[in-house]
Amino acid sequence: MPDGGALIHARGLTKRFGPLCAVDAIDFDVRKGEAFGFLGPNGAGKSSTMRMIGCVSPVTDGTLRVLGLDPLTDGPAIRGRLGVVPQMDTLDNELTVRENLVIYGRYFGLSRRELRARADDLLEFVQLEERANDPVEPLSGGMKRRLTIARSLVNDPELLLLDEPTTGLDPQARHVVWDRLFRLKQRGVTLVLTTHYMDEAEQLCDRLVIMHQGRIAEEGSPAELIQRLSTREVVELRFAGDTPPVEGVFDGRVARVEELPDRVLLYTDDGDALVPLAHERLGPQSVLVRRSTLEDVFLRLTGRTLVD
Amino acid sequence: MTGAMLAYEHWLASYRRLWRASIVSSILNPILYLAALGVGLGKLVNHGAHPLGVSYVTYVAPGMLVAAGMNIAAFESTWPVMGAIKWTRVYHAMLAAPLRVRDVMIGHQLYFASRVAASTGLYLVALAAFGTLHSPYAVLAWPVAVLAGVAFSAPLAAYAAWAPKDSYLAAVFRFAVVPLFLFSGTFFPVTRLPEGLRQLAYATPLWHGVDLARHLTLGTVTWGMALVHVAYLVAFAAAGLWLAERAYTRKLVR
Amino acid sequence: MTTLAGTRGHLLFERNLMVYRRAWLIIFSGLFEPLFYLFSLGFGLGHFVGRVHGVTYASYIAPALLASSAMNGAIYDATTNVFWKLRYAKVYDAVLATPLGPADVALGETSWAQFRGLLYAAGFIVTAASLGLVHSWWGALALPAAVVVGFGFAGMGIAASTFIRTWQDFDLVQLVQLPMFLFSATFYPLSVYPTALQWVVRFSPLYEAIVLVRSFTLGTVGWTNLVDAGYLVVLGALGIRLARRRMAGLLLT
Numbered sequence: 001m002p003d004g005g006a007l008i009h010a011r012g013l014t015k016r017f018g019p020l021c022a023v024d025a026i027d028f029d030v031r032k033g034e035a036f037g038f039l040g041p042n043g044a045g046k047s048s049t050m051r052m053i054g055c056v057s058p059v060t061d062g063t064l065r066v067l068g069l070d071p072l073t074d075g076p077a078i079r080g081r082l083g084v085v086p087q088m089d090t091l092d093n094e095l096t097v098r099e100n101l102v103i104y105g106r107y108f109g110l111s112r113r114e115l116r117a118r119a120d121d122l123l124e125f126v127q128l129e130e131r132a133n134d135p136v137e138p139l140s141g142g143m144k145r146r147l148t149i150a151r152s153l154v155n156d157p158e159l160l161l162l163d164e165p166t167t168g169l170d171p172q173a174r175h176v177v178w179d180r181l182f183r184l185k186q187r188g189v190t191l192v193l194t195t196h197y198m199d200e201a202e203q204l205c206d207r208l209v210i211m212h213q214g215r216i217a218e219e220g221s222p223a224e225l226i227q228r229l230s231t232r233e234v235v236e237l238r239f240a241g242d243t244p245p246v247e248g249v250f251d252g253r254v255a256r257v258e259e260l261p262d263r264v265l266l267y268t269d270d271g272d273a274l275v276p277l278a279h280e281r282l283g284p285q286s287v288l289v290r291r292s293t294l295e296d297v298f299l300r301l302t303g304r305t306l307v308d
Numbered sequence: 309m310t311g312a313m314l315a316y317e318h319w320l321a322s323y324r325r326l327w328r329a330s331i332v333s334s335i336l337n338p339i340l341y342l343a344a345l346g347v348g349l350g351k352l353v354n355h356g357a358h359p360l361g362v363s364y365v366t367y368v369a370p371g372m373l374v375a376a377g378m379n380i381a382a383f384e385s386t387w388p389v390m391g392a393i394k395w396t397r398v399y400h401a402m403l404a405a406p407l408r409v410r411d412v413m414i415g416h417q418l419y420f421a422s423r424v425a426a427s428t429g430l431y432l433v434a435l436a437a438f439g440t441l442h443s444p445y446a447v448l449a450w451p452v453a454v455l456a457g458v459a460f461s462a463p464l465a466a467y468a469a470w471a472p473k474d475s476y477l478a479a480v481f482r483f484a485v486v487p488l489f490l491f492s493g494t495f496f497p498v499t500r501l502p503e504g505l506r507q508l509a510y511a512t513p514l515w516h517g518v519d520l521a522r523h524l525t526l527g528t529v530t531w532g533m534a535l536v537h538v539a540y541l542v543a544f545a546a547a548g549l550w551l552a553e554r555a556y557t558r559k560l561v562r
Numbered sequence: 563m564t565t566l567a568g569t570r571g572h573l574l575f576e577r578n579l580m581v582y583r584r585a586w587l588i589i590f591s592g593l594f595e596p597l598f599y600l601f602s603l604g605f606g607l608g609h610f611v612g613r614v615h616g617v618t619y620a621s622y623i624a625p626a627l628l629a630s631s632a633m634n635g636a637i638y639d640a641t642t643n644v645f646w647k648l649r650y651a652k653v654y655d656a657v658l659a660t661p662l663g664p665a666d667v668a669l670g671e672t673s674w675a676q677f678r679g680l681l682y683a684a685g686f687i688v689t690a691a692s693l694g695l696v697h698s699w700w701g702a703l704a705l706p707a708a709v710v711v712g713f714g715f716a717g718m719g720i721a722a723s724t725f726i727r728t729w730q731d732f733d734l735v736q737l738v739q740l741p742m743f744l745f746s747a748t749f750y751p752l753s754v755y756p757t758a759l760q761w762v763v764r765f766s767p768l769y770e771a772i773v774l775v776r777s778f779t780l781g782t783v784g785w786t787n788l789v790d791a792g793y794l795v796v797l798g799a800l801g802i803r804l805a806r807r808r809m810a811g812l813l814l815t
Contacts, residue, residue, distance in 0.1 A: 017815075045697055056658050076661040090656035094581040103577045107570070107660035155660075330731040337740060344744035351620075351754050352611045359610045475588055482591045490602035500606045 007032050007159050007190050012062030015048045022048040024214035025062060030159075036192040037201045037208035038064030039294070041302055044211040046194035047087055050163045053192065054084050067158065070247060080108060087164050087194075089144045091136045097147055098123065101154055108155040115154070122150040126180060142173025149180060160184065162193040166200060178203055198294035212302045222294055229300060230292040231255045231286050233271035237264045237284040248275065265291070269283040311407045315415020318402070320422070329489060333383075334427040338376035339434050342369060344397055345495065346438070360497070362442075362526065369440035370521035371494035373431055374453045378426045378514055381457035382485045384420045386477045387446055389468040392416070393559050413556045417549065424457030425450070435525070443527025452524065452538075456517030459541045462548025469555035488514045493522075513544045570662050575677070576669025577653075589678060594686040596631035600624055600690070603749065615751060617697065624695040625776040626748040628686050628704065632679045632711040633768055634743070639675035640719025641735055645726050654813055664809040668802050679712030679751060680705070690779070698781025707778055707791070712772040714794030719800030721734045724808035725755070742768045765795055 006029035013294050015023040021023055023045040030036045038046040051057035053066055055075040064071055066078045083304045092100050105115040126146035131139065139147065145165065152160060165181065166174040181204055185191055195201055201208050202222045210218045210225070218225055226232075231254075246257055246264055253274060256267040264284075268274055271289035323330075342365065350364035392398040401558045402412050432450050435441055468477060491501065492514040496508050509515050520537040523529040582589055604620030604627075611619040647653035654667050687704055690696055696704070722735060746768040752760050763769050774790040777783045 051815075054659060056655075058814060076663060079659060080661040082659075084659040086655065086659065088652070090652040090659075092577070092581075092656065093651060093655055095577075100578055101575075103580055104656070106573050106576060107657060107662050107663070109570075151656075233641065326730070328730075332737055336737070340741055340744055344749060348745070348754050349607075349611075349749045352614060352750050353607070355612065364610075405767060440633040475585065478588065479591060482594060486595060487598050490598050491606070496610065500609055 001191070003154035005032065006065075007067060008192065009033060009065040009169075010063065013052065013059065013064050015045070015050070015052060017059045022213050023052070024213075026209075026211075026216045028209055028219070030190065031193055032190055033188050034206045035086065035185050035193070035204050037205035038192075038194040038211055039196065039201050039208050039298060040194075040211035041196060043213075044302075045214040046211055047163055049211075050161055050192070050194055051167075054082060054161055055079050074190070078154065081158050082103075083152035083155065083160040084151045085145075085148050085160070085162040085165055087167070089148050091144060091147060093135070093137050096133050096135055097128055097139070100136060100147060100149055100176065104151045105154040110155065118154060122153055125153075126150040126175070126181075140173070142169050142176065145173070145177055146168060146180065146232075149177065153184075159191070159192065162191065164194055166195070166197065198298060201294055210298060210301055217301050218297070225291050225294065225297050229297040231267040232269045232282045232292060234290055234292050234296060235266040235268060235271045235274050235278065236288040236290065237266070237278055237282065238262065238286045238288075239264075239282075240285040244282050246282070250277070265296075267296070311411030312414040312418065314405075315402055315407060315412050316418040316422075317415075318398070319416060319419035322520060323419070323423075329425075331546070334376070334380050334423070335434075337381075337432050338372050338427075339429055342372050342434075342438065346372070346440075360481070365438060366440045366442065366526070367522075369435045369438065369450055370525045371518045373428055373435060373449060374456050374514065374521050375489050375492075375494050376431055376515040377428045377453040377457040378460050378488065378517075380427055381420050381424050381461035384423055385416075385461035385465040386468045386480065387474070389416065389465045390471060390474060390477060393469060399556070399560055409557050410553055411559055412560070413549070413552050417465065417552070420461040420465075421454055421458055424461075425454045428453040428457075438523065441525050443525060443529075445527055445529055446525040448549065449521040449524045452517055452521050452541075455538065455541045455545065456513055457550065459513035459517070459544040462545050462552055464548075464549060466551035466555040469552065469559050488512055493518045513541055516540045569666070569671060570787070571666040571669030573662065574667060575674050576655070577670075578674045589681065592635065592678075593682055595634075596627045596682070596686050597689055599627050600686075601658045604695075615780075619620075619697075620693070621697065621780070622673045622696045622776075623749060624686075624690045625704065625779040626746075628690070628708060628779075629682060629711050629768065629771040629775045630743050630748060631682055631686060632708045633715045633771060634739070635679045635682050636675045636712040636716040637719040637739055639678055640671065640675065641690075642725065643675075644653055644671055644720055644723040647730075647814070648723065650810075654809070658813050664813060665806045668720060668806045669810055672713070672720055672798075672802055672805075674718070675716040676709060676712040679716070680709055683708030683712075696779045698779070700778045700781045700783050702778075703783075704775050704778040705770075706812045708793050709776050710794050711775070714771070714798040714801075715766055717798030717805070719801070721801040721804040721808065724805055724812060746772055748772060767794060770794060 004158060008028070009032040010029070011027050012025045012175040013023060014021070014025050015220050017040070026049070038049060040046050048057065052059050052064060052071065055066070055071040055078050059071065067081055069079055077270060092103070095103060101122055102112070102115045106112070110118070120129075123132055126149055128143060128147060128150065133145065135142065136147065149165070162181070166177050169177065178200070181191060185204070191204065193204065205222060208219070208222050208225070209216045218229065220228065242261065246259060250257060250266060254266045254268045258265040258267070266274055266278075275287055275289065278284060346365035346368045353359065353364040399412050403409070429450055432446070464480065467480060471477060491505065492498065492509050492512050494514075498509040498515060501509060516537045520529070520534060523533065599621070600620065604623050613619070614622040656741030657667060660663070683705055687701070689695070691701065726732065726735070746763060746766045748768070752763060755763060770790040770793045774787055774794075777787050
């Protein structure tokens, strides 16, 4: 294959809606078996990219190959080998939990007999066996999400696309979803996901790109990005009253200082070493030394102003 | 009563966004029916003689007036009531303000009555233009149409509040509202119906409304008969309101 | 591996069958409306009408009610239900993530709307025949005729549903549908109208539908019935073509 065995191969991939350029000439490759993430704030172009990969949004410009095929001409064939978890659940509220899986499988040309067994396995995998014959409507958000994931697996996809798989879920429901996705990854399913949760990207992704205003701002593994764009540790200082002037206090000992309305962040490779100095000079109410996260990377790259 | 007025105002305010579309269903539709069935079909019915005593368009006009009121009342008191309980939850919002269940229910009924009054009022003007009103008493057909409307909106609101699914509402249209429209003396005298069905027709509020309205537009009304019709409609409406309050309370207060 | 456009439409049909297996009562109840009209106007009012074109009034309007109910059923399914699934329930968004395409959706939904219309037509014809309102063996062809009628209106309805933006727009559908129902020589012959108006009415698809079905139930079949049927088939096919293009535009953005 000309694209070096990548499951998804994009060069100069562009999506325009009228004058708006949602995806601006991006390049990336997704390799077989990896978990690849698109990270970015709302409006960064993540979902548009996902919809192009899912062959439900025509490419405006550039090259896109999915499973070695061209979405423009081979859309149905590609979709037959993909699993898609869209941003908003598109479950069929007029059908039961189980029927949702069966009819969706029928769309892929699977036989009813095959699907009977398959639906049981999938419901067990997402822990919904007990709701099999219930209507979809009253399910909780987490259950609906799990059902959507089960549905996306009905055709045994080679590539699974997940658009913000845990947005809007409570912490417990998120962990259940992560756990299931982690198991899929172990089974060798290639995952492509978008998220704006740093912990999600750190948990699930082998490699990720950070998107900002339709472009790819950074690319790498979570650890690489932290190493390259942040420090090993971050010290968070909180104050009882107004924040005292920090300027000059830590000169030469920190990589960067960031002042926020409610706290001060010190980026450093050795957080503990700064704690005595901070207490002595600034008298903070609390001091927290933590590992640097993708959130730090992300906010540094895309800024703290709200992009919506 | 002030609570009910507040609820009423809410519905009037939301109607301001919808009135354009409702013109079609509430006024244009009955006029089209009158033109097609009264005037067009009338050419076949009359064929020289007047088998119903008067020209056919004159005969159906008061029936269409009251039936139009019934249709609006029935439509407004079904899906919107279920919606206000289940989907938009407007009733719950009202109860979170200092309104009682009775205020919520009465306020909505006032709105239904206003909708019926507005449409049937305009419709009555159209009937006059078609030359179908033969007595000054015809103007009294207007309040009769409104009263008949409430005789539907009150029990139907009770039904809609009680109904577990919206398919129950479609069923009430298919098996009650449409048959009433077709068989309650609107298009032909109920004396044409077989015995059992005729007795059933006499028991429906639509027949009472239509019969009274027809005597008013033809100028053949007698006050004893009018009293019976009005008393029947009032009783129907009152029973409906009582049921509606019970059904609302059961759904909204737990 | 290529998939021919539209060859998997039957799976949408299968989906609808699955839904209505539980809600068959809703479908069943739709049988009654045309029968109520038949009893009310045909038998109740018919007494005062007398004979029309040499047959009883009930015989005269029965085929018109059959054609109208085929129209109403097809339009209802093709507009309200399709609009709901397109804009709110997002049924088709899920479908398009599979190998199915917009053509499958358009064809699948049209065939479903037609199937429903066929059920109603069959129920109505059996009832009308048992009441002695079918005057010829040609009447057996009223059923396939109703299918043609359903196809025509389902195709146009599906195309219309892709233009509908809000529930309020349905009043516009009604604004076309109700006058068509009332004035397409449904309840009285064309001769009631002045000549100029008669020509306008002749273009109404429902008028063509009624002429077609009436020819069969009254046994007055002629070659011009092919024109009636052809008119409806062409309108339906144009509707589906348009719907397919519009759905692709709406769903594949």
